[in-house]
Amino acid sequence: MKYYKFSLSKFFMKCFLFSGALFQACGGSNDGVEFASEFYGDAEIIRIDPKKDIDEEYSMKASLIVSSIEFFPLTLPGDMIIGEIAKMIHHNGHVYIFDRHTESIFIFTDEGEFVNAIQRKGEGPEEYGDIKDFEVDRNSGNVLIYSPRSQKILRYTITGEFLGAMNNKIQHTSFFPISDSKIAIYNSRRSNGHIFESTFPIQPRFIIANDAEEIEKQDLETAYREQLLMYPLSNLGFYQIGDSLRLMESINSVVYRVNLEEGRVYPRFAFDFANANPPRLYDMEADELSTFVEDYNNKKVGGWASLHRVDETADFLCVTYFYDKQVCRIFYSKHNKRQVKIGSSWMNDIDNIPMPINETTTNESEFLGYYGSDMLSMMIKHGKNNPSQRILDLEKSQRDAESIILVKFRLKDF
Template identity: 20%
Template sequence: MKSNYIIYISFFFLLLNANSCNLSKTDHSHKLTIDLDNTNDTILYSQFTKSIDYIELNTNDSCIVSHIDNIFLDDDTIFILDKKNAGILIFTSNGELVNQINNYGNSAEEFINIRAFTIDPILNHIYILDCNSQKINKYNYNGDYLESHKSTLYVRDFAVLENGSYLCILPYYSKYTPYGIWTTDNNNNIIKKIQFEIPQDDQFEFVGYYTNLSNQCIYYYDRNWDNFSCITKDTAIVQYQFDLKQRLKEDIRKKDPRLIKLKDFAMMSSFSYSDNFLLLTYYYYVDNNPYRWALYNKHTQKITVSNVVTNDIDYVQSSSEQIFYLNNKTWCRVLDEKVNNCNIQLQILNLK
């Protein structure tokens, strides 16, 4: 992770509709302390995993996948976002490539850049957020274009709630953009807002993953306050508050990010939730081995912090820092070596 992951963007966008209803927010949180310098223990797969399966993503002898940026799983279908220009690839649960959405361009059914994507497992729809044009394109699982919705507000990440509305996320503050979380309908009308304290002049953002998509709610990590919430169409419940010892101080956050010296602080890079565990990946701005993991066991209420996550079940190791959330029972890690120089292998972690 390099300094170009620190983004400073000031755009003039329309402000949120002042007449919109507020989304109810409650706090039933556990307060947890995380010290990334306390890495005396190793996080072992056996602490949270009961068994491992493997899926080879067969791209039909075509090396089209450069690096997996995000993954969704819906029953027998796997969706991946390629980090470069392969777009969205759709596989069966056996790893067979069945469709690809890489409609790059300027027409209505195309996109210039994929900032984020999500799925609606009820209606079998795929949604792609185009970072450049700030529109959301909708496709079916066959990759057929359905429709497009333009956003007048700048959005960094999004999800689709059970009633078909969009959950929109802008996780940092800038003078000319609204901050926080809100829901919209398909016509971009604001339905509800979650009321947060506005971190005035806080210009710092760390780009990464903000949500896990569950059939129960949307799990969201707010990096400004290091809070973890469960969000539905009506409520936002703060479940965890983290006292991250390496958190960037408020006075530094108000500076121009281009002037901040990136050293000795950390921010959450990604996370994976389950019924029994929460695994947080942090990027720590130090000279060597910048990634740290914190595993929270909900039953024992113990936090294990480590600079490695080791497979002690079948000993097939991966150096990937990303452990993807698939659902509340399943996580996933990408293995280092490609099979036949093209196909990617997924290590499926069936959780305890």
């Protein structure tokens, strides 16, 4: 199958512009709701004040907290191109990338060498109609693709061999494979009345289901509210750190520890955004929520912080959130409980270019992001400082290619 080139420039330009000015502090005027720690059990409470100025010195000097940075250009066969990275997973020395444009899963080694591309879109029994999400089986390295159009989760080996499919009519935000016949599912706000007919509109947000679509275990019971579909929120869902499974829920600004044997989730980190905490929307009555959503859409309410994603290693958290139309980030040390507020962007002073946006973490406790080759050229062309020689050499080698450059970096304690 032939793949046609898709310009990365517009995509990366949007990301670049969206990140905002380097030293523009996140500000706002609306007070949020009071943080109620009793909702979060034994969770570690991480307090973030969105109105506090960014740590300017750290924002200009990544070297203050970064111990190493490495760059790995991805190699692709000549007739292939990655158009838009929607999700990235690192596992067992491999990087898996979901390209939304071609609806393919690309697989590379840690050093960027091409391994395979799963490109099985179609209507056949071993094909997927579309891709909304994908996961990697941490035991086997197999790729699982969720196709809403096919209403299935399909399994492939790393070399692209079809292994089978699990029927799935359960609407969800995120899923995670437990075994060949079981998956964990998180559903932030969609209706599953056809699954929970006896209790609907009461339905769980977390479930464990088998390949017969039977619900074996469930947690986070809530009432379905159609109005929640009108509220924008992050869809990060499950991620793994070491042998532990996590579940990030943006509406409640919490990261849960998932116990698969019990089929329960327990708050692990809860984020207190001081006077910018969002309302606890799951706890609102229908009428109250309708009024809130209407006011929100009419811009009568707002100004609170919204958890976007959490990237976690054995020693650190990178917490990304939105506040006052800005993307804000903090790095948090699990050891000394200290945090550094980076803001919307930060500079790699070792190479004199901006640091990448995080996409995932590696098994070796590194953070993993990327640049597009055209984005790298643009940063060099318009940057005020002279990039390092390795960046100039890297840009020259990728100048005529529409490629992706992986960026790995490791933090040191601060």
